[in-house]
Amino acid sequence: MTNDNSNEVLQEASNSEGMIKIQNLKKSFGKANVLKGITTTIKKGEKVVIIGPSGSGKSTILRCTNLLEEPTSGEIWLDGKLINEVDPYNHDDILKISSTFKKLTAEGYSEELALAEIKNNILIKSDFKEGREFVKAKKEFKKANSININEARARMGMVFQHFNLFNNLTVIQNMILAPVQLKRKTKEEAIADAEKLLDRIGLLDKRDVYPSTLSGGQKQRIAIVRSLCMNPEIMLFDEPTSALDPEMVGEVLDLIQELANEGMTMIIVTHEMGFAKKIGTRVMFVDQGLVAESGTPEELFGNPKNARLKDFLSKVLY
Amino acid sequence: MNAWDIFIRQFIEKEGYTLVLQGLGTTLIIAVAGLAIGLIIGSILAIVKIIPGKNPFLLVLQRFADVYVALFRGTPMVVQLLVVHFVLFPSLGIHILSEIEGTIAFGLNSAAYVCEIMRGGILSIDKGQTEAGRSLGLSYSTTMIKIVIPQAIKNVIPTMGNEFISLVKETSVLSFIAVVDVTKAFQTMANSSYEYVVPYLMLAVVYLVIVLIATFVIRILERRLRASDKR
Ligand SMILES: Nc1ncnc2c1ncn2[C@@H]1O[C@H](COP(=O)(O)OP(=O)(O)OP(=O)(O)O)[C@@H](O)[C@H]1O
Ligand SMILES: [Mg+2]
Numbered sequence: 001m002t003n004d005n006s007n008e009v010l011q012e013a014s015n016s017e018g019m020i021k022i023q024n025l026k027k028s029f030g031k032a033n034v035l036k037g038i039t040t041t042i043k044k045g046e047k048v049v050i051i052g053p054s055g056s057g058k059s060t061i062l063r064c065t066n067l068l069e070e071p072t073s074g075e076i077w078l079d080g081k082l083i084n085e086v087d088p089y090n091h092d093d094i095l096k097i098s099s100t101f102k103k104l105t106a107e108g109y110s111e112e113l114a115l116a117e118i119k120n121n122i123l124i125k126s127d128f129k130e131g132r133e134f135v136k137a138k139k140e141f142k143k144a145n146s147i148n149i150n151e152a153r154a155r156m157g158m159v160f161q162h163f164n165l166f167n168n169l170t171v172i173q174n175m176i177l178a179p180v181q182l183k184r185k186t187k188e189e190a191i192a193d194a195e196k197l198l199d200r201i202g203l204l205d206k207r208d209v210y211p212s213t214l215s216g217g218q219k220q221r222i223a224i225v226r227s228l229c230m231n232p233e234i235m236l237f238d239e240p241t242s243a244l245d246p247e248m249v250g251e252v253l254d255l256i257q258e259l260a261n262e263g264m265t266m267i268i269v270t271h272e273m274g275f276a277k278k279i280g281t282r283v284m285f286v287d288q289g290l291v292a293e294s295g296t297p298e299e300l301f302g303n304p305k306n307a308r309l310k311d312f313l314s315k316v317l318y
Numbered sequence: 319m320n321a322w323d324i325f326i327r328q329f330i331e332k333e334g335y336t337l338v339l340q341g342l343g344t345t346l347i348i349a350v351a352g353l354a355i356g357l358i359i360g361s362i363l364a365i366v367k368i369i370p371g372k373n374p375f376l377l378v379l380q381r382f383a384d385v386y387v388a389l390f391r392g393t394p395m396v397v398q399l400l401v402v403h404f405v406l407f408p409s410l411g412i413h414i415l416s417e418i419e420g421t422i423a424f425g426l427n428s429a430a431y432v433c434e435i436m437r438g439g440i441l442s443i444d445k446g447q448t449e450a451g452r453s454l455g456l457s458y459s460t461t462m463i464k465i466v467i468p469q470a471i472k473n474v475i476p477t478m479g480n481e482f483i484s485l486v487k488e489t490s491v492l493s494f495i496a497v498v499d500v501t502k503a504f505q506t507m508a509n510s511s512y513e514y515v516v517p518y519l520m521l522a523v524v525y526l527v528i529v530l531i532a533t534f535v536i537r538i539l540e541r542r543l544r545a546s547d548k549r
Contacts (some may be wrong), residue, residue: 068449152455153455165450168472224386
């Protein structure tokens, strides 16, 4: 449980050192609490690698980051702008307007105690019980600090385990669809840029074929450059090589490494420990919905402290 | 005279063929127009059912779509035809051609089936397609229109073909509301000559030929669409 008050959060989030700020992110599916409070800041140019056992919530972190999954609570900030719902738990100012807070202080609680009581005993169950001002405060906060989700997603590229190229479109159509639809580029510009990217990955000859005719490695490299067509500020990779035949893993990792070298900010979920060590500026070990240990690759792989991380590494590194 | 000669005489000399051709035209027009109406209304219903969201207006529409589908799939076509002809239009005080009433009845009926077919088609598209679209910043509607629905349509073409085929066959109940379709035409010939064997066998052949042609066309369409992925 973090205790930032709203001003602090605002300052930190908007000084844009942190390109992405994940604030006490929790996610449940029904009764399963998959993420139990993830807080981290990803700075521009960082390459954060997320490792951890299967089912620990790695994909869920990425999917909440671009809101493919709606966080149960917590906040996601992109470049100083909130992209999901306001979470009053992260803003004491908003909590102080709630009728629960007023009731508690009237009962003689100090402000800190009242806030702690609200936060720890989860008194807030539904918004309207907290009074109109509370709802208004939340709305105002959102209005002042939020950006539209589609806008945010356009600035975050996502690469999936199963590529997800659009099956009904050719390679070039896959690449130009979003930039043209979202009026980021004219059709001619989009085509020119897409061709440059295809040329760069040596697949210009596949320009007009449908995805079903491509190999896994080709599909994934095209999926990556399709994201690049939107000129994203950050790229999210969810196990980009897990669905590939071993001989194709290299070509995809090489492309990701190249982007990394060019300074792209990245969050990468991977089971390729060698790659994690090489590309990561920071590695986070996620276990049972929490960041159990985090640090440089040297620290995490060379001198793991967490018992479960040691156990995990002993299994994946043979 | 044998049965065949009787039929031929009636068909050609007594101009039975004009009646049959007219009936055939009515059958085909009502089936095609019915399917067209069904495709439009059915697709709208399918989309209404699929849109996620908690908007109260949307929830009401979704409830309506559920009831609509249950109603039209849960009662026989003949009953729907009778209700449209004898209850719906009279109670609205509207007098129109029985052919138009028939088209509307078949269109409304077909919409319920098309809705379920389209919904199944959309749901069968891998969630990853939508997620990729949304993660690029495309809106829900753009993702549906540009990515999901085109793939869904391709997948449902054979099933839509089957829907058309059953629609053609079902139109044989149109005579219940005094529309002269191809069934009624042959029936009229049979009744006036008291010779039933050839007219009814011919009627069966006519339906069979329509169905075979439709099947053939659907198969070509399917093959052409499938080829388009594999260039
Ligand atoms: N949409 C969903 N509905 C219900 N449960 C889900 C959903 N998505 C994920 N989960 C559950 O959440 C947990 C974490 O899933 P997640 O995919 O984030 O794990 P992961 O760390 O990426 O695992 P893996 O290494 O196998 O990809 C799992 O137990 C999974 O079953
Ligand atoms: Mg995963």
